[in-house]
Amino acid sequence: MTYHCAVIGGGPAGLNAALVLARSLKTTLLIDNNTARNKVTQESHNFITRDGITPEEFRRKAHEDLYKYPEIQIQNQTLTDIVKTEDCFQLTTDNGETFEAQNIILATGLKDILPDIKGIHDVYGRSVFSCPFCDGYESKDEPLVYFAHDDNTFHAVKMISNWNKDITICTNGKNILTEKESETLLNKGFQIINNEIKAIHSNDGNLAHVEFTDGSILDKNRGFVSYRMEQSTDFFKTLGLKMNELGGIETDPYGRTNISGIYAAGDNAEGPPQLIIAASLGSKAAIGVIMDSVEKQFES
Incomplete structure (x- = not known):
């Protein structure tokens, strides 16, 4: 037929x-x-x-x-x-x-095309998200990490701040933010870490911490990620x-x-x-x- x-x-x-x-x-x-x-x-x-x-x-x-x-x-x-x-x-x-x-x-x-970060797929959709309209409400009370990847970072962080202003932005060693954008975010109380990420560590999909190539550690249990x-x-x-x-x-x-x-x-x-x-x-x-x-x- x-x-x-x-x-x-x-x-x-x-x-x-x-x-x-x-x-x-x-x-x-x-x-x-x-x-x-x-x-x-x-x-x-x-x-x-x-x-x-x-x-x-x-x-x-x-x-x-x-x-x-x-x-x-x-x-x-x-x-x-x-x-x-x-x-x-x-x-x-x-x-x-x-x-x-x-x-x-x-x-x-x-x-979804996620940034090339070891461990990102283990936490995506479980404790690291892409859309604040979908998962921002559940993320309102816990300090967040934002895995930046592209020039949409400034806009994305501004949007997420509607739900939570305690955000640490990880640029993974990339020159993503302009000088003016970085200054604005820092003045608003956001943290920015420019170190390169070695891996994201998790337990059964639950974010535990972010490990950087210089050996430093960022303890976070929830976050958002830049994606295309x-x-x-x-x-x-x-x-x-x-x-x-x-x-x-x-x-x-x-x-x-x-x-x-x-x-x-x-x-x-x-x-x-x-x-x-x-x-x-x-x-x-x-x-x-x-x-x-x-x-x-x-x-x-």
Whole structure:
């Protein structure tokens, strides 16, 4: 069969898009390999009625909602190829299965690229975080370390200070802060350590201390880290999708891309990367699919 829409990615954007499509009576294929970037997260926040939910529980509850609708089929596979044919899109998965769909919503999300510091992956999502809106509240009472990595450090520290002003900034020996930025931070009471980091030490994901190459030690149990995000797939390249200046897929307010029949939603298109924002963008992209479908019916 040819599905009306294939949704690629089972994060909040893809899940909500699939729900809206099914409730609009459209046959929907959801392809999800369960590798969302928030899998390292212990709790998800800022989603009303779901505050503090784990990513696994959020996904389970979402699937319960989706399974109510016979219009939806869920495939737990990895999409490896998308080819535009004369009438539709042909999709191939990692186990060799092929599917056809008239439209596609790319909700493949982003992946986090962390600084090259020994031990950072052991604590990421457990005691060292990237988003103060997600984890700032739980970090408000404990002295923090901030692992700086890029020229966004000054802005990031300012944002984190909304929750906690006891922050030690570790630049890892890099010239990241300007003289004016360093002066401002020091005058505001922040500490700056410019020594190169040898390793981050932890116990079962709980930050214990930071070891520097000069032998000095910084005892901290919680912190934040500078990071960057990249598209989690290369479909934007193979399909010829236009990108915006922030590295996301360029869309209109209803998720339409520069290629007819392809929509994008969630972190891979717009930010900031928040659960509730991604879900709303998935809903809007699905509405865009329905709007365009209805318009085509009235054109013929």
